[in-house]
Amino acid sequence: MSRSFSFITFSVFLALIMALMPLPFSLEPFRPDWVLLVLMYWSIALPHRVNIGWAWCTGLIMDLAVGSPLGINSLTYSVCIYITVSNFQKLRNFSLWQQAMLIGLFLALYHLLQFWLNHFLLDIYFNPAYLWPALIGMLCWPWIFLLLRKYRRHFRIR
């Protein structure tokens, strides 16, 4: 039990590092939401283990790490993971590309929610470029899925 917990933590930690790593200025708007993608994978693969509690705590860490108003990422992560966890059986039955499409939709929802909360707190205006990471995340999903499945099977994480 604690063994698989530490494996999951390690993957989320790696995703966190990738989400914070500096990128060239021109690539910055296209960075996919690594942490949320990894959390979504675990919530579909092991819904009894990774669900809203994980999402909330990881979201809080993300808030602190990127310096956004506290609670915004925890709220949006919780909502997204709620959607994936409550539909994990349906999601598992879709083909990889269909899954990617749905994940893209969830990511778009995540970005809209985040924009809306930030708009409420910080007085910013919508820019369609805010949705690029959702598209890139959608394209990344199959590879993340396959990679993490291999990781999960190799270390028998349950």
Added chain:
Amino acid sequence: MNLLFGRSISLQLRLTVAVVLSIVLIIGDRYTSGGTFVRTTLNTLVSPVLYAANIPYELFNVGAQSLHTRDRLLDENEVLRAKQLLQSEQLQQYQFLLKENNELRALLGASARQSHNRQIAQVLSVRSNRYNHQVVINKGTIDGVSEGQAVIDELGLVGQLTHVGTTTSRVLLMTDTTHATPVRILRNDVSMVVEGIGKINLVQLAHVSHSLDIRIGDILVTSGLGSRFPEGYPVAVVTEIDRDEGLPFAKVYAEPIAQLDRIRLLVILGENSIEVSDEP
């Protein structure tokens, strides 16, 4: 494998608790100051992650530096030496002027100018929330910095410290939409307020009346009002004035003097301390 059935807490309940907790956090974050013990502790918790995320960039930097050719280093050394010579000449004048200024102020009975202790900080290249303009630096409470201190670079004002942790803190840039800086025009001492509008190379002046004497190219320096930013540091240069009589105020835009998009080394200005007037 145990599935969702037969679990103690339902998903809906978990979501409700998570949402309520988040909203409490958001409201709490909004209406409390950032210097509290809880906030410092939380910021300290994520500091290792920030340092870890900075490692690839540092390695790249070290690699690039060790590949510099000898000639290039010598050239750079030459340029820096010349610059240092010029600056030390100016500094000699400065000491003299400082003394003279203090004497004149003493004659006038005005209070002595204040000096600050300074600290050099390095920017960690870590991504930040894209709706804010802020950067992370490698100084925290352990180095004696505290929230609200002014931060400058070699050219001008950069912003102020927020979210101070033990070993890292964040600098809110003056171009952020939540930031305002009290300034005055260097040419005629009219004071006003500069507000960030979320663009890295543009700030706006608030409430400028149509008849105000302001021209393109005017330099704005901190006015020291509000006692958050020490007086006299360059902030921005006026670049655009739109005196549309149909609007209640003139629209005046300025460009920050500090190179906010490529900051690497910063200076944190310390708490004010009255300068000893009989300094040599």
